[in-house]
Amino acid sequence: xxxxxxxxxxxxxxxxxxxxxxxxxxxxxxxxxxxxxxxxxxxxxxxxxxxxxxxxxxxxxxxxxxxxxxxxxxxxxxxxxxxxxxxxxxxxxxxxxxxxxxxxxxxxxxxxxxxxxxxxxxxxxxxxxxxxxxxxxxxxxxxxxxxxxxxxxxxxxxxxxxxxxxxxxxxxxxxxxxxxxxxxxxxxxxxxxxxxxxxxxxxxxxxxxxxxxxxxxxxxxxxxxxxxxxxxxxxxxxxxxxxxxxxxxxxxxxxxxxxxxxxxxxxxxxxxxxxxxxxxxxxxxxxxxxxxxxxxxxxxxxxxxxxxxxxxxxxxxxxxxxxxxxxxxxxxxxxxxxxxxxxxxxxxxxxxxxxxxxxxxxxxxxxxxxxxxxxxxxxxxxxxxxxxxxxxxxxxxxxxxxxxxxxxxxxxxxxxxxxxxxxxxxxxxxxxxxxxxxxxxxxxxxxxxxxxxxxxxxxxxxxxxxxxxxxxxxxxx
Ligand code: ADP
Ligand code: MG
Numbered sequence: 106x107x108x109x110x111x112x113x114x115x116x117x118x119x120x121x122x123x124x125x126x127x128x129x130x131x132x133x134x135x136x137x138x139x140x141x142x143x144x145x146x147x148x149x150x151x152x153x154x155x156x157x158x159x160x161x162x163x164x165x166x167x168x169x170x171x172x173x174x175x176x177x178x179x180x181x182x183x184x185x186x187x188x189x190x191x192x193x194x195x196x197x198x199x200x201x202x203x204x205x206x207x208x209x210x211x212x213x214x215x216x217x218x219x220x221x222x223x224x225x226x227x228x229x230x231x232x233x234x235x236x237x238x239x240x241x242x243x244x245x246x247x248x249x250x251x252x253x254x255x256x257x258x259x260x261x262x263x264x265x266x267x268x269x270x271x272x273x274x275x276x277x278x279x280x281x282x283x284x285x286x287x288x289x290x291x292x293x294x295x296x297x298x299x300x301x302x303x304x305x306x307x308x309x310x311x312x313x314x315x316x317x318x319x320x321x322x323x324x325x326x327x328x329x330x331x332x333x334x335x336x337x338x339x340x341x342x343x344x345x346x347x348x349x350x351x352x353x354x355x356x357x358x359x360x361x362x363x364x365x366x367x368x369x370x371x372x373x374x375x376x377x378x379x380x381x382x383x384x385x386x387x388x389x390x391x392x393x394x395x396x397x398x399x400x401x402x403x404x405x406x407x408x409x410x411x412x413x414x415x416x417x418x419x420x421x422x423x424x425x426x427x428x429x430x431x432x433x434x435x436x437x438x439x440x441x442x443x444x445x446x447x448x449x450x451x452x453x454x455x456x457x458x459x460x461x462x463x464x465x466x467x468x469x470x471x472x473x474x475x476x477x478x479x480x481x482x483x484x485x486x487x488x489x490x491x492x493x494x495x496x497x498x499x500x501x502x503x504x505x506x507x508x509x510x511x512x513x514x515x516x517x518x519x520x521x522x523x524x525x526x527x528x529x530x531x532x533x534x535x536x537x538x539x540x541x542x543x544x545x546x547x548x549x550x551x552x553x554x555x556x557x558x559x560x561x562x563x564x565x566x567x568x569x570x571x572x573x574x575x576x577x578x579x580x581x582x
Contacts, residue, residue, distance in 0.1 A: 107166045107313075110158040115141045116165045123168035131192045131399075132164025132173030140188050147185065151178030153252020157185055163313035172196060172400050175314040177252025179245075179387050179395045182402075193392070193399050197459040205391035206403065206460040212240065212394070213370075216363035218356035220464040223471050229478035230353045234411040234450050235301070237349035238362045238467065241342040241396045241405035242369075243387040246377060249397045250339055251315035258323025258339050265338050268372035269327050275375075276368040279361075281329035283338075286321035301349070301411075301441070302332050304340045308444060314397065316341040334365050342396050342405075344369070353410060353474075359467055392459055403459025408467045410474050411440070411450040416484035417477065423447050426477065431456060435473035453477065 109116040115138055123133035141157065149155035155177030164173015174192060176182055182189045190202040200206070208215065225233065243249055244264075247257050262285065272280040284293065297303035303326050311317060327336040337345040346369055348362035373385045387395040394405040401407075417426055427437040430453055438452035439445035453473055455466040 106158070106162055110162055110165060113145055113156075113158055115145070116161075119165045119168065123164065123170075123173075126168045128169055128171055130164040130168065130170040130173030131195050132161040132170065133168065134195070135188055135191045136161050136164075136174075144185050144188060149178055149181045149184045149252075151180030151184075151248060151252075153177030153181065153248040155181045155184070155252050157188065159251070159315065160185065160188070162315075163310045166313040167310050170310055172398055173310075174399065175251045175397045176249055176395070176399070177315075178248045179243075179389065181249075181252075182389060182395070182399075189399065193402065193459075196400055197403065197457065200392075200403075200460045202391055206393055208393065208404075208460070208462055212404065212406075212463060213363045213367040215462040215464060216359055216366070217464065218360045218363075220462070221356060221359070221467055221471070223468050223475075225353050225355065225471055226475045226478060228482055229410075229412070229471075229474045232413045232478050232481065233353035233474065234413060235349060235351045236353055236355050236358045236408075236410050237301070237347060238355075238358050238406065238408040239345050239347040240362065240366055241394065241401045242344045242346060242366070243395055243397075244343050244373060245379070245384045245387045247343065249387075249395070250318075250341060250343065251397050253318075255319035255322050258319055260323075261343050262323040262325050262338055264373065264376055265325070265327070265336070265344070267376045268369060269336075271372045271375065272368060275372060276364070279329060279334045279365050279368055281327055281334065283325055283327040286324040286326075297326060297328075298441075300332060302326070302328060302335050302347075304337060305441060305445070310444075311341060314341070316397070334361060336369070341398070342401070355408070355410070355467060355471060359408070359464070401458055404461070404463050404466065406458060406463050406466055407454045408470045409438075409452050409454035410470065412453055412474055412477060413450055414477055414481040414484075415449075416487055417481050418447060418451070419487055420484045423451070426451060429477065429480070430473050433473040433476060434469045 107116060107119065109119070117138070120133045120136065123130055136157070144157040147157065159177060160174045160181065163175065164170045167173070172192070174189075176189070182193075186202075193202060194200060244261060247253060247261055250258065266283050269281070269283045286294070294303065298305055306317070306320075308316075323339050325338040327338065328334065331350075333348065333350045335347040335349065337347070346362065346366050348358045348365060350358055370385050373379070374381075377385070379385050389395050389402070393403045394401075396402050396405055414426070423437060423439075430437045434455065434457050435453055436456040438454070440448040440450045440452070442452065453470060455469045457466060457469065
């Protein structure tokens, strides 16, 4: 933890530096000396016993943060309301905590594809590599992960293993397998990261929030055989429920998400015995879904397309594309998610998460993709290779006939195939290792040693915090 925060002292020097940074984190902006004085000895009334010092650690340790603060439990948002409410209102522009949100129906009811009244243009469709929509959800019976323990994380993973098993009967069309990070091989993990199904980890701002504590215990990823229904367990939020597929069939992705989120909720209710009418997912009366980072509260939904706009990247650059997206209630991210570089595709998603029904947020994303596709069509032809476009130049060559989507998909398919074969090899090696380890088990001393070394490996395998400075950081989501 940042030194002065660890001593429960106002981090005056760091806050001054953060206020002077080009992006002033919301944590630094709203943690004034008065607010600090008011809350410095307060502990949240929920299970995390959260403190303001822990809440603002990521923003203070990393002044380039955009949000820079996290909740440790549902109660944190109200127990530190004079700090968190202004942060929420500043991030979710136009939202008033006093008025709150009055969305009708359940999230799954609002995720009704027939309510989407706009379509992707044919130009946008032609440029879209893939579509992904996720919701962040936390289980009402546990503290949020920044305020959780190894035990709470492991209990969540054990519970979710039962829920996923239950899908085989309750929702077989969504069923699949659950993999724990404690037993996954590096190759398996990398294959999922390369396929965009798994978080990359190693984010120093997330590390400072407490997301990575006790890694890899209690962390896992579930997916169906097609990898179109994916769940992250305990990355930051307890659950990220994800629907994704190649191409631009946004409605199909949205429909699967709706069905999946409902099936997970039903499964958790069954396994925990939470009564009908009581909350399975943590909800706040004013804003809806509770998440660790204030940026995700509300719907917890981020709907995105990966879109190919090489001419725009070359002519105006990523920052200008992001600006255009923001003017349309959307945002741009790099090719591998938040805080990642633009290699070829750009991730365009809804920026707002609160106070609007999920289908409207998806419409924001569709409108923005249509707009950017039209801008791409108008942009000057590529002449000189710019750094972010080099992979494109390689893709396009000089042939105008080349189909970038087909090529991007082919590249992705090849990468996935390679990763899958690597994973299969690694699995065979792991099976061999297990067999050998079993044979060894007869010798008590040897087996104790193996266990100790295995634990050592797991510890050193923790997602190390990335060194150096990154591009201007966005939300810690
Ligand atoms: P989240 O908001 O869920 O935390 P991140 O920005 O951390 O998302 O990205 C997580 C992963 O999801 C990354 O690998 C990213 O490339 C992938 N991803 C995001 N949008 C899409 C999309 N439309 N198609 C395929 N993969 C996507
Ligand atoms: Mg993320």
